[in-house]
Amino acid sequence: MTGPLLTVESLCVDYEQRRAGLFSSRARTLRAVDGISFELAEGETLGIVGETGCGKTSLGKAILQLVKASAGRVIWRGVDLARTDAETLTRLRSELQIVFQDPLSALNPRMPVGEIVSEPLRVHAPDISAKERQAAVAAMFERVGLRTEMTRGYPNEFSAGQCQRISIARAMITQPRLLVCDEPVSALDVSIQAQICNLLRRLQRETGISILFISHDLSVLRYMSHRVMVLYLGRLMEIGRRDELFDNPRHPYSRALIDAIPEADPNQSPLGMADALPGEIPSALDPPSGCVFRTRCPIATPECARERPPDECIAESHRVSCHHWRQARSQ
Numbered sequence: 001m002t003g004p005l006l007t008v009e010s011l012c013v014d015y016e017q018r019r020a021g022l023f024s025s026r027a028r029t030l031r032a033v034d035g036i037s038f039e040l041a042e043g044e045t046l047g048i049v050g051e052t053g054c055g056k057t058s059l060g061k062a063i064l065q066l067v068k069a070s071a072g073r074v075i076w077r078g079v080d081l082a083r084t085d086a087e088t089l090t091r092l093r094s095e096l097q098i099v100f101q102d103p104l105s106a107l108n109p110r111m112p113v114g115e116i117v118s119e120p121l122r123v124h125a126p127d128i129s130a131k132e133r134q135a136a137v138a139a140m141f142e143r144v145g146l147r148t149e150m151t152r153g154y155p156n157e158f159s160a161g162q163c164q165r166i167s168i169a170r171a172m173i174t175q176p177r178l179l180v181c182d183e184p185v186s187a188l189d190v191s192i193q194a195q196i197c198n199l200l201r202r203l204q205r206e207t208g209i210s211i212l213f214i215s216h217d218l219s220v221l222r223y224m225s226h227r228v229m230v231l232y233l234g235r236l237m238e239i240g241r242r243d244e245l246f247d248n249p250r251h252p253y254s255r256a257l258i259d260a261i262p263e264a265d266p267n268q269s270p271l272g273m274a275d276a277l278p279g280e281i282p283s284a285l286d287p288p289s290g291c292v293f294r295t296r297c298p299i300a301t302p303e304c305a306r307e308r309p310p311d312e313c314i315a316e317s318h319r320v321s322c323h324h325w326r327q328a329r330s331q
C-alpha cells in the first residue's frame with residue numbers, strides 16, 4: 001500500500017444546542033471538532049489525547065460516519081465516505097469498527113455473548129452458513145483469550161475485562177482494517193488495562209489493522225501509539241511521532257499534559273494537572289478568539305488573541321499549531 005489508508009481533511013463536527021426560554025428557544029452551535037486534518041497508515045496506531053470536551057470521541061464517530069460532519073472529508077481507501085453511495089458505505093462499514101469505553105453497557109444484556117459477536121457477520125457476511133458463523137465466533141473467542149463455552153453466557157455473567165474482550169471480538173469478527181478504540185481501558189483496573197492493551201497490540205501484529213486509540217491517559221497512549229495527536233477544544237494542537245512528542249513537546253499544551261504524567265519513581269512527584277495547567281477549559285459554546293488555548297497558556301501574547309495559529313509542519317510527520325512553538329520548550 002503506497003498512500004494512507006485514512007485521510008481526514010479539515011473535518012468539522014457541529015452540534016446544535018437549544019436553550020429553552022419562557023416564550024422562545026434559542027439555538028447555538030457547539031463546534032466539537034474544528035478543522036482537523038491527519039493521515040493514518042496501514043498497521044499504524046495513532047493515539048488521540050486531550051481533556052474532556054476536546055472532541056476526541058466526536059472525531060472518532062465522525063470518521064466512522066456515526067455522526068455527520070458539518071465540513072471536511074473522510075477519505076477511506078480513496079473513497080469519500082460522506083459522498084459515496086449507500087451500498088458502498090455498507091460494504092466499507094465492515095472494515096471500520098469501534099470499541100467503546102464501558103464494555104458492559106456496549107453489550108446487549110438480553111443476548112448470549114456468542115450471538116452478540118456473530119451479529120456483525122449476519123449483516124456483513126449474510127451468505128455464510130450458521131455452522132460457519134458459529135465456527136468463526138468460537139475461533140474469535142479463543143483469539144481474544146476467552147473459552148469457546150463462554151459463548152452461551154450473558155454479559156452480566158462476565159467481568160469488565162472479559163466484557164471488553166467480547167467487545168473486541170465483536171469488532172474484529174468482520175476482519176476490519178480500522179479499529180477506533182474510544183477509551184477502551186479507562187473503566188478497567190490497572191492490571192486488566194495492561195492485558196487489554198497487550199491484546200490489542202497482538203491483534204495488530206497478527207492482522208496489520210490500523211488503530212485510532214482515544215485516551216485521556218498519556219501513559220497508556222505512549223505504550224500503544226506510533227504517533228500521537230493532541231487536541232484541545234476541538235482543535236489539533238500537535239501531532240507527531242510518539243517519542244518525538246513525548247521527549248520534545250513543542251506545544252505548551254502538550255508540554256503541560258506530559259509534565260502532569262505520574263512518575264514511575266515515587267521520589268519524583270509529578271506536577272499534577274492543576275499545577276501543570278492552571279485554569280478551567282473554556283466553554284466550547286464560546287471559545288476564545290485566535291488560539292483557543294490562550295486563556296491557559298503561560299506564553300500567550302496579544303497576537304494569540306488576534307489570530308488563529310496555522311498548522312505548521314516543523315519536521316517530517318510533526319505539526320504544531322502555535323505562533324510561538326520555538327519558545328515553548330524554553331519556558
Ligand code: SF4
Pocket residue numbers: 252253291292293294295297298299300301304309321322323324325
Ligand atoms: S498560539 Fe499563543 S496562546 Fe496558543 S499555544 Fe501558542 S503561545 Fe500559547
